Amino acid sequence: MIAALSSEWLKIRTTRTFFWLLTALFALITLIVVAGIATRHKQDISSARDQLDILGIGSLALFIALIMGLVISTGEFRHSTITPTLLATPSRTSVVIAKALAGSFFAVVLVGLAEALVTLELLIVLPAKGVDFALQGGPAARFIGWTLIAAALWGALGSGLGLVIRNQIGAVVACFAWLIIVENLIIAILRTHAIDSRAGRFLPDQATGAIMRTGGHNPDLLSHLGGAFTLGGWVALATFAALVLLSRRDVS
Amino acid sequence: MIAVEDLRKRYGKTQAVDGLSFTVEPGRVVGFLGPNGAGKTTTLRVLLGLVHANSGQATILGKKYSQLEHPFCQVGAVLEASGFHPGRKARNHLRVLARAGHAPEKRVDEVLAKVGLEEAANKRVGGYSLGMRQRLALASALLGDPGVLILDEPANGLDPEGIRWLRDFLRSLAAEGRSVLISSHVLAEVEQTVDEVVIINKGKLVAHSSMEELKRGVEERVRVLSPQTKQLEKKLAEAGFAVSADGNALLVTGASCAQVGELAAKSSLVLHELTPLAAQLEDVFLELTSREPK
Known part of the structure; x- marks a missing residue:
């Protein structure tokens, strides 16, 4: 398992996809943070709460982590590298788990770097605007901690879904269609038909929202821990489906 | 030893392999021949645990591939010349496999030299010619220094110079005492290299004999x-x-x-x-x- 994991991590580091995604993400984050601070009044960015919202921009990296998780798995089928992968690691369980762990680890590194970048930009841009940095202490650390947990789960979710869907473009389109359209549609249907107006809390994106929530009690969201367990359940489901399908399918 | 016993594999309505049985003794170089669609690739993929047989057995060294202690170091395989990420450098491709397959990383440069790719080792595989990809595929198979090699149509797409290089290369592997099972749909590609041939058609065995026996039936x-x-x-x-x-x-x-x-x-x-x-x-x-x- 350690050999398979080490190999997966080396795979991520030895193609340019990782660096292009990282560069694009950092450029986008910098643009949003700098433009956001530059266009807001001083009083709108002075409180710890306001600055925590800006720190939340770093969580954009979650989407890149999901894409990278998908790429880790679908790339094997796109480039037919699944054959040498399974020759070197014949245990399909090991391959699935190694990919999930590599996706998680990559996501944590990526989101950690993104949050560090936003913090650095706040430290540089806020004083230039005459505003004190107000994010010392617990709330920011807790937010980053929960965001890293969400990142780990999204990376693993991406790699699991990638092994299930296999087609790279199809997998990316399906995931974003789910996040942008399908999940919201399900929540709307649940509310409209009053089946259970709060059942939507258990959907993946809502569970992620619960993990990273910064405000007080919100009846439409689970607790931090509840969100983490729920999203963990989705990851377990995707990983199990990946394991069953990869074990049963022929690689030809 | 490679043993295939009453192997059957069906894809939908197509019976790809139909009760195939043969053995390859240690230290032999065996040509696995048949026309396109005869079931050669399916048989090799079953041997390597990539395709599930409907019935029968395919074992290497007495075990299924996945049950071998260090399969990557006991059996080397070339199944296609397309199993590379185009954006990854050749050396890194081999490092990835060496790590996963428990092969020492120092073998990477050794096998690159063996297949004549040292100078192109730091080029991305996307820029490789088909011949270079075949060489890289062979390098991947040799990473674990295995005693058994399974090669599926390694001469496919090679130019005459590449075919000559491959023939010499296979001879050198045989001289090192490795068992080699090499598939081809052209006998001429392998006749100078192999000790015996297993010929199949429509998933069934049609002949299993030494090259001498085969040649005996041919008048000069x-x-x-x-x-x-x-x-x-x-x-x-x-x-x-x-x-x-x-x-x-x-x-x-x-x-x-x-x-x-x-x-x-x-x-x-x-x-x-x-x-x-x-x-x-x-x-x-x-x-x-x-x-x-x-």
Whole structure:
């Protein structure tokens, strides 16, 4: 398992996809943070709460982590590298788990770097605007901690879904269609038909929202821990489906 | 040892492998032959645990591939020349496999040198020619320094220079005492390399014999050109060889070049051409694979 994991991590580091995604993400984050601070009044960015919202921009990296998780798995089928992968690691369980762990680890590194970048930009841009940095202490650390947990789960979710869907473009389109359209549609249907107006809390994106929530009690969201367990359940489901399908399918 | 026992695999309505059985003894180089669609690739993929058989067994060294202790270091395989990420450098491709397969990373440079890719090791595989990809695939198979090699049509798409290189390379692997199972749909590609052949058609075994046995069924033929055609023809006929005309030349059946040359020398006849014709072995192969399997 350690050999398979080490190999997966080396795979991520030895193609340019990782660096292009990282560069694009950092450029986008910098643009949003700098433009956001530059266009807001001083009083709108002075409180710890306001600055925590800006720190939340770093969580954009979650989407890149999901894409990278998908790429880790679908790339094997796109480039037919699944054959040498399974020759070197014949245990399909090991391959699935190694990919999930590599996706998680990559996501944590990526989101950690993104949050560090936003913090650095706040430290540089806020004083230039005459505003004190107000994010010392617990709330920011807790937010980053929960965001890293969400990142780990999204990376693993991406790699699991990638092994299930296999087609790279199809997998990316399906995931974003789910996040942008399908999940919201399900929540709307649940509310409209009053089946259970709060059942939507258990959907993946809502569970992620619960993990990273910064405000007080919100009846439409689970607790931090509840969100983490729920999203963990989705990851377990995707990983199990990946394991069953990869074990049963022929690689030809 | 490689053992295939009553192996069957069906894809939808197509019976790709149909009760196939054969064994490959240690240290032998065996050609696994058959026309396109005969079931060669499916059989090799079942052997390597990539495809699930419907019934029967395929084992290497007495175990299924996935049950071997260090499969990557015991069995090397080349299944296709397309299993590379185009954006990854060749050296990194091999490092990835070495890590996963428990092969020492120092082997990466050794196998790159062995297949003649040292200078292109830091190029991305997307820029490789088909021949270079085949060499890289062979390097991947050799990473774990395995005693058994399974190669699926390694000459596919190679130019004549590449085919010659591959033939020499396979000979060197055989000389190192490795067991090699090499599939091909062209007998001529492997006939100079293999000790024996397993020939299949429509998923069934049609022949399993040594090259000597296969060649025994083939009469030697020689094309000979002489300015004294009539005298030469007479001498050859007197010696008991079957002779027929081939344009200005003669086709001599059942004689070797040495026999025809010696006969001409004894009779003081001038020769302008003396060519052995190897095409008949291919004819035997085509005849075997065109038969309806039992």
